[in-house]
Amino acid sequence: MSCTTHLTVLSEKASLFPTAPAFLVPELSSDGDKVQTWQPISYSQFFDDVELTARYWAAKLAELQLPRHAVVGMWLSGMTYVDLLHIYGMARAGYVPQLFSLRLPNPEVIYELLHRAKAQALVYDVSFDEIVTDSPLPKFVAVHPHIADVDDSIPLPLLSDEVNLDDTAMIFHTSGSTSGSPKLVPCSYRWLKAIIDKAAHVSKPLRSGQQDVTVWMGSMxxxxxxxxxxGALQYGFCTIQPSKISFSSDELLDMVHRCRLNRLNQFATYLGMHLKNSRKDPKLLAVLQGLDEVLYAGLTLAREEEEWAFQNGILLRNLFGNTECGAMLLSIGGKDEDSSYLRPIEGTSYDFRPTDPVSEDDAAHENVNARLLELVIRSDSGDCPDSSLRQADGHYHTGDLFLEVQEGCYIFRGRDDDWIKSENSLRCDTKAIEDNVRAMCGSLITECIVVGNGRPSPVLFVEPQGNVDAERLKKDIIRRTRHFHSRRYLHERITSTAFVIVVPRGTLPRTATKGNIRRRAVEEQFKAELDQIYGVAA
Known part of the structure; x- marks a missing residue:
């Protein structure tokens, strides 16, 4: 049957809003520090560029005689308009993009994931030209195709072609490594349709008779x-490509004044920076107050920043999601705490199932008296991920825990496993790091724990065996664990002694009965030391 996809959405909106700007792309100063101007790219130009890029890849891959629907690995930053053209263009040419970001820099892991997905070619960012020389697959640099280089008579699949809803449309990967490698997240056309429906709900227009303007949030x-x-494409929004994802508050002001930005969406870590700066900058605060929506995701916003926003009339909205399901829960948005409570997005089929009695850690540290609930995505929900990711009961258990504070309203209370999220909201498997340290350095340490929630990278705390030289111990740990970390995402690596902290035996806070080290308590007890490591001003 025919199916709504991101490509059919683009085609429809390019016909409806041909001259409206779909993107504003920055032109940077010679030193790359400042945006000189923002170049508009219309919906019709975006559509034409995708078609051009699709014909470029159709011709390139025809040389390999690849069948349609073959998987093609795409190792790109995902941060630029040209990256977007390659991703959409590859799908438009009839292939299945398998997407890797530059945050996974180890080619061996890339090759393993390509093999597991049965990929038949690799497209990569030019920055990796020197390290993909041993690629097991035919490889192509992701260059920007030009009209002169492309035969416009090359046929493309009809957008109205019928598809099997259970066929794979694209492949993502979990943002954290499990057993040294991310997991494949195959995404079917049925799943994609559910994502489109949910995105339509999240991105409902806020300006009557005017184009909403939003900003690029992360890697495509x-x-x-x-x-x-x-979501933006469905309503003809304009999306600004910033100079970088962690753009400065000055650039935010520029986007509001020159690009008419009215909907700010960012990961909580980066939004927190603007909120912090607004305490000292009345102009920035006024701009934040004037936005129609300030949507954050990926992590929980620091309580003091959230309170500052509420007290100062900033219209916060919280979006909760993951790689496997996309966005799942959304707050109604507003200027008070009740407006921040999360609710399932319309059209989904979720359960909130009680877990075992409140954990000892939570009870001791958070004073949680209510029972924790795990979010479960039912098999009859269109966004329930591939069967390979579901549990034995056929449903997808997220591992995300919540408290129900009002009927149908929830607040996030962390995970039931050993993951933390880095500042850009990518997950880090702390248990895998700890297990490796114990295996490789068991004769050197008595206990260890990894922390760094909301930080750029993890930090390892260790309690040593006996009296040892701390610097020597740090070097030994880095040396013994070097191979393990070479295979991990950049945001999961510990490769410098600066990110290893040695404390006396028995120093790390533990639970009363089981003696388990309390990760959250370590974060709080050693906050000053962590701030110093990451260069955070007091």
Missing amino acids: CHIAQTFMLI
Whole structure:
């Protein structure tokens, strides 16, 4: 049957809003520090560029005699308009993009994931030209195709072609490594249709008779920006490509004044920076107060920043999601705490199932008296991920825990496993790091724990065996664990002694009965030391 996809959405909106700007792309100063101007790209130009890029890849891959629907690995930053053209263009040419971001820099892991997905070619960013010389697959650099280089008579699949809803449309990967490698997240056309429906709900227009303007949130090789762009396209929004994802408050002001930005969506870590700066900058605060929506995702916003926003009339909205399902829960948005409570997005089929009695850690540290609930995505929900990711009961258990504070309203209370999220909201498997340290350095340490929630990278705390020289111990740990970390995402690596902290035996806070080290308590007890490591001003 025919199916709504991101490509059919683009085709329809390019006909409806041909001259409206779909993107504003920055032109940077010679030193790359400042945006000189923002160049508009219309919906019709975006559509034409995707068609051109699709014909470029159709011709290139025809040389390999690849069948339609073959998987093609795409190792890109996902941060630029040209990256987007390659991703959409590859799908338009009839192939299945397998998306890797530059945050996974180890080619061996890339090759393993390509093999597991049965990929038949690799497209990669030019920055990796020197390290993909041993690629097991035919490889192509992701260059910007030009009209002169492309035969416009090359046929493309009809957008109205019928598809099997259970066929794979694209492949993502979990943002954290499990057993040294991310997991494949195959995404079917049925799943994609559900994502489009949910994105339509999240991105409902806020300006009557005017174009909403939003901003690029993250890499198109991950689900967050993929989801947000699908929502933006459905309503003919304009999306600003910033100079970098962690853009400065000055650039935010520029986007509001020159680009008419009215909907700010960012990961909580980066939004927190603007909120912090607004305490000292009345102009920035006034701009934040004037936005129609300030949507954050990926992590929980620091309580003091959230309170500052509420007290100062900033219209916050919280979006909760993951790679496997896209966005799942959304707050109604507003200026008070009740407006921040999360609710399932319309059209979904979710359960909130009680877990075992409140954990000892939560009870001791958070004073949680209510029972924790795990979010479960039912098999009859269109966004329930591939069967390979579901549990034995056929449903997808997220591992995300919540408290129900009002009927149908929830607040996030962390995960039931050993993951933390880095500042850009990518997951880090702390248990895998700890297990490796114990295996490789068991004769050197008595205990260890990894922390760094909301930070750029993890930090390892260790309690040593006996009296040892701390610097020597740090070097030994880095040396013994070097191979393990070479295979991990950049945001999961510990490769410098600066990110290893040695404390006396028995120093790390533990639970009363089982003696388990309390990760959250370590974060709080050693906040000053962590701030110093990451260069955070007091």
